[in-house]
Amino acid sequence: MKIHDIPGFPNPLRVRVVLAAKGLLDKVDFVPVDLPGAEHKRPPFLAINPTGTVPVLELDDGTYISECTAITEYLDNLDGNPILTGKTALEKAMVHMMQKRAESELIDAIGIYFHHATPGLGEALQPYKHPEWEGRTYWGEMHREKALAGMHYFDSVLRKQPYIAGDFFSMADATVLGGLLFAFYAQIPVPSALTALLEWKERVDQLPAVIQASA
Ligand SMILES: N[C@@H](CCC(=O)N[C@@H](CS)C(=O)NCC(=O)O)C(=O)O
Structure with a gap:
């Protein structure tokens, strides 16, 4: 899996906390996106997330998931033990x-x-x-x-x-x-x-x- 983001930024932090809580931090490669340079507003990035925001999760099969909530739901349910999104x-x-x-x-x-x-x-x-x-x-x-x-x-x-x-x-x-x-x-x-x-x-x-x- 890959995470397209920029370290130290608020929304990326949300997903990094989730990755850490799920023991997945070392299972992903981080792909830096140049936000101050507006890389996320240009066509190559918009092709993976039309909203033009980070983070984006890229799965090994080429699926892209954006929105921290969607990424969190996915990661939290991977092991069948959702600890961050609720069990009941x-x-x-x-x-x-x-x-x-x-x-x-x-x-x-x-x-x-x-x-x-x-x-x-x-x-x-x-x-x-x-x-x-x-x-x-x-x-x-x-x-x-x-x-x-x-x-x-x-x-x-x-x-x-x-x-x-x-x-x-x-x-x-x-x-x-x-x-x-x-x-x-x-x-x-x-x-x-x-x-x-x-x-x-x-x-x-x-x-x-x-x-x-x-x-
Ligand atoms: N609702 C989005 C928000 C993502 C977001 O706003 N990320 C910020 C980084 S902290 C961003 O990409 N900002 C770029 C911009 O506003 O141009 C999510 O949950 O992923």
Whole structure:
């Protein structure tokens, strides 16, 4: 298997955590994609993922799977022991629901702010983003507020349970983790009052899968 991605980036981290948790990190080859150079917006990459984003999983038979959730579902079920996407009907539903919230309210909101209200990854990508970033678009700025609201929401969740979707580390935690990495790059610090979210971050940063994935 191959993973097309770029190390140190938020969405790639989500899948790297999954690979580590499943003991698959050394079973894949990583193919670097030049995001600052806009390689992912040109035809050869768009042929493997029309959305123009990383990560993408390439299987040995030439199948390409994009979207962190789809990649995670695939990898988590390969050994018949899904530890990250839920085992029971209820667990699966909770993981799915919370991971979707983690995307829409946090990591994707930060992505919109970063790419459309800041210089983002630089000049090569600007034609694909909002051309008026110097004006710090209202739309982009709005998503900074949305992300902050998302942080407050996940803090409230973590005051009641140890992990985002319940009592085990799941795909939803990996998404929030990627979201907080993105928040760091986009300079949206987690407010110090959000102690449950900050404590969760400290705790999950110590998990072997997260340490391996971040190395
Ligand atoms: N929903 C996608 C999001 C992927 C995504 O946005 N990845 C970022 C890297 S962290 C990317 O490729 N950004 C390129 C761009 O926005 O131009 C997924 O789950 O894989």
